[in-house]
Amino acid sequence: MTSLPDRIGAVDVTTSPDADAAEFEAELAPLLAEAVRFATGMLLNATDAEDAVQESCVRAWLRRANRRPDTELRPWFLGIVANQCRDAMRGRWWRVIRVADVTEDHPATGDDTAENIDLRRAVARLPHRRRVVIVLRYYLDLPFEDVAATMGCSVDAAKALVQRATADLERALSIPEAMS
């Protein structure tokens, strides 16, 4: 058995931290626009999306040592954003009872259509993982390979997940006045 001092050193960064940070920021910057779109699709709220991406940047930095050498930054970072969005949805308070407040959370904008409002309500009703793949696939327009990389699963699993999520979304869209 291992005693206390033997800790996991997941954030043990020892090489040229200044250069490392600058390089990390330079790598991350081109991904922010896509990350914001992803977070917006997940949270359906501009402010929450900004907060989530900001938190994700912090988390990515703190966790950069966890990234496998053979893992590309983009899917890894989108995975962090997905996790952050999940936390943000929960963080609104414990297990936020989403079914009761979707209308308030995703208000119509001035020139919004009923179809758009229905779409957001349906997306908001999706469980986290299915919402992730729906947004990745249909809003970020990622190929299955990238969806799989972000979800950390095989391409076949990603396809199956998207298929199930799509069915869920279509079902949610078919529920009249859902969450109203």
Place this chain on the structure above:
Amino acid sequence: MTHDDDHRELARRMHSGVDPMLPASGVEHRVMAAARERIAAINRPRPAWLRPFQTALGGALVAVAVVALVGGALGLTLALRGHPVPVAPALTPVVPPSNAPPSLVPTPAASSTPSAPGTITYVQPGSVSFASATSGWSAGGACDAQNRCETGIARTTDGGARWSLVTPPVSARGLSLGITAASSQDAWIWGTDGNGTGLPPILAATHDGGRTWQQFNLGGATVVDVQAADGTAWAETACAAGAVPCTARLVSQPIHGGEWTTLGPVPSAVQGPAFSNGAVSGPYLVRSGTRAWVIDGNEQHPALVSTSDGGHVWTQLPLPCAYGANMTLGASSASQLMLACANEGGWPAPQSVWTSGDSGEHWALRSRSYFTGFQPPEPDVGSLKNDGAPIGLAVINSETAWMVNDRGDDLVTHDGGVKWSPAALPVDYFGNAGGGEGVTFADSLHGWTFVPAGLWVTTDGGIVWKRQSIIGPVTGY
């Protein structure tokens, strides 16, 4: 319509529906700027490995790592641990805004809203708590056949086969609740406005099976956890939004009702720092018998403290989790603890599981995930998958425990945490064995978990799980 047409149509609808919600232009710069500001808000020494990043970014991105939710640890409440509102800096202990015990306030009658649902046909659980194999309570969305919902509370006295709705002390939509049960008659609900609609924080108790509720005034503070044990219910508070500085504290009420008493502030070691966005998991309670622990899930200064004299004297205990880990603590007795840690980034999330047989004084590593840079496998230490972070831990005894992960399989161990197997919890959405949002057991046989589709129960120690509707099946699943 072809498959490609279907794809294009759904993509069109997604773009049309989501694009209006996008932040204003320049968001990337705002994100960076805001992150840099946050570092200045951390008024405490930082580990050496953070400083270079601060320098390099001129103020830097680093401020807070968000703790993924540390899940329901001990006790029988399945509610997930959430991010509380900001609380005061640890280094400046002050008298709370109101140090008085909670005072009784009139409970307003539940009022109908224009869009109030009709006859409730189902409750989608958001928090579930069982006091025994038979007595359970649930708070969640109570919805009618048209999926119009409001806050709802339901109660069962037969393990969940049949539920009856209880009139909640509040009916506001958007108010989400945690619930803790001590018996079929005694329960507490707490929560706050999750959507900025100005609803006050709530702490309310019933001691007559939900027929009446007493609502308590906490001086603007928010209750972040309630745990019942040893004849009392303890509520832990954080500060209301904007109430800085203030101090998280504990208050206590006899399980069967009576006056609240203030146990005092929780030790400074587990007082979370104040951050403007509240994206920091605060301390939460674990109780077993006369022993209580408060673990601070804040990545910036994780800490574990314990008391065995009703909160008068606290002892700080060692924490084996790596710095910056998400932590989930569970106890099966006053001495037997299990702690799950995960350094979650994108993926994977290197995990480790530790146990203590002396109330947390000493910890032994039971299993860990192996990852680039980690040492090779060690004797007597099991291997753990690293594709998720624990959000719930139900510790049955020194051998058996259930772990719910935010991604990947839910796991069960029958050898004290060395070997973990996929648990036969209801399938969630990832194609893995499990996916519960929380898990709890009243004893070694009777357990519950819930997913968005509803509540599931086992009466044989987790071999078979059966869906259990609260009033009726959740629509859409």
